[in-house]
Amino acid sequence: MTALMYAWSSLGGDPARLSRLTTVPREGVLTARLPVRELARACVGACGLAAAELAARRTGLAEAPDVRVDDGAVAAAFHSERLLRVDGRAPVSFAPLSRFWRTADGWVRTHANYPHHRARLLGALGLPEDAPAERVAGLLAGRAAVEVEETVCGAGGLAVALRTPERWRAHEQAAEVAARPLVERERLDAAPPREFPPLDPGAGAVLPAAGLRVLDLTRVLAGPVATRTLALLGADVLRVDAPWLPELPDQHADTGFGKRSATLDLGTGRDVLEDLLSTADVVVTGYRPGALDRFGLSPEALSARHPGLVVAQVSAWGAYGPWRGRRGFDSLVQVATGIAVTEGTAGEPGALPAQALDHGTGYLLAAAVLRALTEQSYDGGSRLVRLALARTAHWLTSGIRPEPAGGEPYPGPDAWLAETGGAPGRLRYARPAVSFTGGPADWARPPVPWGSSPARWAAAPVAGG
Structure with missing residues (x-):
């Protein structure tokens, strides 16, 4: 089974839709000892298929639009935080004690x-x-x-x-991770089917997530990549952070395209939170499993109060096992799971050519949300989707068959970069990698400064294409 087939199957997708996807392979992208190119291509491709599927459902088209995955666009997107420029300045990636x-x-x-x-x-x-x-x-x-x-x-x-890798496989957390599916999917209740306002396929770019409200409770990096993708597809994405935990400005700019950004103390602002949840369609969380439960944000509590929600969760180590409560990031998951040893040289640890666990998991999370929305339109039910960086790492190290090298020459990322003005300054950024016929080519608006938006939804959700 190819990586794309596995990813699409893990999302519950119809295998027949795979025929709608074409790939533009390029030589020399995301080069590594592990099959990073295959993982990245599969995650973006699965997200494109899920977006096209929902687009067809909402426009009434008999066939889903064709999906195109270009390795060059994928490589640029997976390096987005490194390629960003703010008024010509390169971003700060890691602090001196992150090493x-x-x-x-x-x-x-x-x-x-x-x-x-x-x-x-x-x-x-x-x-x-x-x-x-x-x-x-x-x-x-x-x-x-x-x-x-x-x-x-x-x-x-x-x-x-x-x-x-051998030492990780012997670890109890590794066994827990390997026992779970790549994408955990669960129906939480018997809420009625979701009714979408139809989209007009002839009224500009088709935005399959138009009119949907996404409450973004995520930080670094997989969750924000997922919600950035949902914003590309038309969702009203409101990111909410604690006032005392400001985001790193460059990181916020990179993942903030198409979103708004607010601050809220979830402890003292429960009424505001409930008001947001009352008309939300999707809640995405990126904190340690259980960390937000005391605010009534567990999947079970959310579905009980607001039937019909899609709850999407991403964590470093998974919601199970002895490490379920640990904090983690892509770089640390690479170190624990043996990836840093595999990619190292001369006895020194190495790293993947991109934060591929973060980006790949982010696209899969967005795809899982889109698929859950499509399934809701037929069968109803509040839905839970859950992913973990460590499970994506397990797939990369144990489940992906490398494909033959080759393809068109990779000219570098410039062909997939764009510029725009915005509050942070003049931005150079990686254009979206998710692409389907008739879909959006770019985000509707640049990022806003952290915490600059009110903690409320836009005046009214936009349901048009």
Whole structure:
């Protein structure tokens, strides 16, 4: 089974629709020892198929539009956070304490891009908040990698010991991950079928998510990629963050196209939250499993209060196993699951050519939401879809068959970049990779500054094409 067939099957898609997709292979994109190109192509292709399927459902077309996946567009999209330019300035990707460190028995990787993560890391190590990288390196060089991992994670920070693929497969969390499907899909109740306002296929670009309201409770990077894709397809996406957790400006600009951004204290702003939920169609969360349950945001609580919702969840390690409550990011999942060893050289750990676990999982999450909406239009029911970066990593390392190299020459990303003005400045950005006949070629609007929007929906959802 090809990667695309597997991804589409995991989403519950009709195999017959695969014939509507064509690929433009390109030589030299996302080159790695692992089949990253195949994963990326499959995730974007599955998302395109799901978008085209919903477009056909809403326009009344007998056949879904054709889907085209160009490896060049996919590669640019998977590097979007690196290709972004704000007034000509390159983004800041990783902070000084987000890196690999030698330990007494191997390597550990830490993540400290956010101030609160840096503070927890240094606090766990008994270092002052202004400790330089050299002092951290000296301390870690005398400690065991797993000991560092446990100490930092126990303090709410982010650190993962480097593991070989064999060592990861022997881990209890790996067994839990491997036992789950790539895309977890569940019907939560017997809500009636969803009724969509029809779209006019002749009235401009067809936007299959037009008129839908998506509450975006996600951060870095898979969740925002998913909701950015839903915004491309016409959804009214409102990202909501805690006022005391500002997003990194470059990261917010990259994933904020087509969205609005508000802040809300979910503890004191319960009435505002319930007002948003009362007319929401989709809720997407990207926090640790269970972290938002105390605000009434578990799938079961949401479906009980607001039947007919689609609840989409993404996490690093999955909603199960001993690591279910741990924080994590793409770079750390690569380290734990053996990917960093596989991609390393000369005894030093390496990395994938892009944050492919984040981006790939993001496109699959968007596809799962679109498929859930299509299924609701026939069968009703509140729906839960759930993905995990570690499960995508398992697929990459154990389930994808590499395809022969070849294709058209890859000229670099420039052909898939565009520029626009916006509040953050003059932006150069990667254009969308999801493409189907008659669909949108770009986002309707540039990103807005973090927290600059009111915590309410647009005046009225737009249902037109």
